[in-house]
Amino acid sequence: MKTVTTISELRAERAKLTGPVGFVPTMGYLHAGHLSLARRAREECASVVASIFVNPTQFAPTEDLASYPRDLARDSHLLEDTGVDLLWTPTPEVMYPEGFQTWVTVDEVTKVLEGASRPTHFRGVTTVVAKLFNGVQPQRAYFGQKDAQQAVVIRRMVQDLNFPIEIVVCPIVREPDGLALSSRNTYLDSAQRQAATVLSRSLNAAKDAFHAGQHDADKLRALVTEIVNAEPLADLEYISCAHPDTLQEHKGKVDRVLFSMAVRVGRTRLIDNLIV
Numbered sequence: 049m050k051t052v053t054t055i056s057e058l059r060a061e062r063a064k065l066t067g068p069v070g071f072v073p074t075m076g077y078l079h080a081g082h083l084s085l086a087r088r089a090r091e092e093c094a095s096v097v098a099s100i101f102v103n104p105t106q107f108a109p110t111e112d113l114a115s116y117p118r119d120l121a122r123d124s125h126l127l128e129d130t131g132v133d134l135l136w137t138p139t140p141e142v143m144y145p146e147g148f149q150t151w152v153t154v155d156e157v158t159k160v161l162e163g164a165s166r167p168t169h170f171r172g173v174t175t176v177v178a179k180l181f182n183g184v185q186p187q188r189a190y191f192g193q194k195d196a197q198q199a200v201v202i203r204r205m206v207q208d209l210n211f212p213i214e215i216v217v218c219p220i221v222r223e224p225d226g227l228a229l230s231s232r233n234t235y236l237d238s239a240q241r242q243a244a245t246v247l248s249r250s251l252n253a254a255k256d257a258f259h260a261g262q263h264d265a266d267k268l269r270a271l272v273t274e275i276v277n278a279e280p281l282a283d284l285e286y287i288s289c290a291h292p293d294t295l296q297e298h299k300g301k302v303d304r305v306l307f308s309m310a311v312r313v314g315r316t317r318l319i320d321n322l323i324v
């Protein structure tokens with residue numbers, strides 16, 4: 049596996065790869081969820097490129113940019129073992145050189161859910177992903193369903209700006225007790241780690257209720273709220289019962305649903321989701 053930092057190094061190494069090229073963008077501190085994306089890309093593509101960049105523009109000033117976990121040496125070994133051909137690790141200066149002032153924004157689908165409480169987040173994500181796509185020029189790019197809204201936003205951007213890239217969204221990888229893997233899980237102490245199972249427990253209860261015939265959006269939201277509120281260490285930020293593509297909140301009887309939620313456990317903000 050080659051590792052490059054600058055755009056010119058990337059271009060030179062990218063030119064040597066045979067297609068189709070699969071791309072796995074990450075912010076590092078890799079876990080089994082990221083590696084499942086790299087493995088899928090390895091299975092489906094002739095060449096695989098990954099990137100590691102903790103993108104400052106998708107963090108608000110109050111968020112955890114400075115403390116976001118990083119371990120490049122470990123990440124490089126994991127990616128190499130998974131069969132990645134090329135790793136791009138740009139610096140903030142490479143991605144946002146002095147004078148940078150061009151942004152990519154996606155409108156409606158970024159205003160709800162995560163975007164409602166993190167108003168500048170998706171502008172940072174779409175701008176950096178557009179730059180990563182322009183650098184890597186992949187035929188396919190792999191994202192996790194864990195960030196369900198991010199996947200919807202990226203699909204929208206790719207369609208609206210005619211990027212010739214297929215977006216592949218891979219299933220959430222979970223711990224045996226249901227907790228969705230996240231680099232932020234490392235912030236949890238053992239009591240919080242136990243409490244954090246309330247996200248998947250409450251989503252599964254909504255799924256079970258749905259399959260048992262409860263299709264009323266308000267009742268399904270209320271069920272999840274009740275379960276989360278019963279966990280003393282968890283603080284529910286939102287529970288959404290929305291259309292999986294438009295992210296518009298459902299009212300009344302529902303048919304296809306993306307349940308998504310954000311919960312604070314201590315100072316750690318966790319997200320999870322499930323489609324029925």
Ligand code: PAF
Pocket residue numbers: 073074075101103106173176177195198
């Ligand atoms: O999902 C992530 O890790 C990030 O949002 C991404 C897509 C790598 C952009 O920084």
